[in-house]
Amino acid sequence: MLKTLLFDMDDTLCDTRKANAVAEALLSSYVESVFSVDGKGDLFAAAYIKGIYRDWSEEQKSRYWPIIQQQGESAFRLQLIRDLLVELTECEVDVPQADAIQQKFDQDRIDAFDFYPGISEFLAEARKVFTLVVITNGPEFSQIPKVERVKLSEHVDHIIIGGQEPEQKPAKSIFDKALALAGCQAHEAIHVGDSLAADIAGAHNSHITSVWIQHQQPLDAELGLEPHHTLFHPDEIPKLVWDLHGG
Ligand SMILES: [Mg+2]
Structure with a gap:
């Protein structure tokens, strides 16, 4: 019997891509107006987003990983901003200026961050029947403001933030923690x-039924993963859950 629903947050319950796109566009126009670099704002904003998602070149990896380890996420992001501005716009900024840019981006992104339409109503209904647990990967730095923005703790029973745990998804340990919090067995849960690499592989490591939100992603055959259920968009989650519950 299905007792527990485990959910990823970003791009599963919440429209993180949309929030990123809104903040990226605002960052682009901000940089263009402040530094008078017509046409280069888009390049800067796109490179910044890639950077914060750790989509790094080898050179960036060797430069930024030690900064994260020794000084933390915020110091890394400030350095990323300063480096990209020099590289892409030939503008040099000091730390307070970089900090202002970063804070604007974070604020714009958090302002635009929300559940997909219908998800909060679905969670309210589902919570009457199931225990709800969110497992979200990422550093506290980025995940806690998002969790607070949507008041996630009012919508679900437990929230696990990967950056606060010994291991993130797809590690079995983080799914074990979720099952223990919910007081259920793997066969009584879906994730x-x-x-694919974090959620679906993680669910399978723990013998939990997986539901993949595909968006526009191709199924990466190299990973060798076959999700148990595939949905094109989060708006299909309620029907699947109620079908599984009824069936
Ligand atoms: Mg996600």
């Missing part, structure tokens, strides 16, 4: 997420 819903959009990342």
Whole structure:
């Protein structure tokens, strides 16, 4: 019997891509107006987003990983901003200026961050029947403001933030913690997420039924993963859950 629903947050319950796109566009126009670098704002904003998602070149990896380890996420992001501005716009900024840019981006992104339409109503209904647990990967730095923005703790029973745990998804340990919090066995849970490598592989490691939110991603055959259920968009989550519950 299905007792527990485990959910990823970003791009599963919440429209993180949309929030990123809104903040990226605002960052682009901000940089263009402040530094008078017509046409280069888009390049900067796109490179910044890639950077914060750790989509790094080898050179960036050797430069930024030690900064994260020794000084933390915020110091890394400030350095990333300063480096990209020099590289892409030939503008040099000091730390307070970089900090202002970063804070604007974070604020714009958090302002635009929300559940997908219908998800909060679905969670309210589902919570009457199931225990709800969110497992979200990422550092506290980025995940806690998002969790607070949507008041996630009012919508679900437990929230696990990967950056606060010994291991993130797809590690079995983080799914074990979720099952223990919910007081259920693996066969009594499903896990819903959009990342094959983190969510689907993690669910399978723990023998939990997986639900993949595909968005526009191709199924990466190299990973050798077959999700148990595939949905094109999060708006299909309620029907699947109620079908599984009824069936
Ligand atoms: Mg996700």
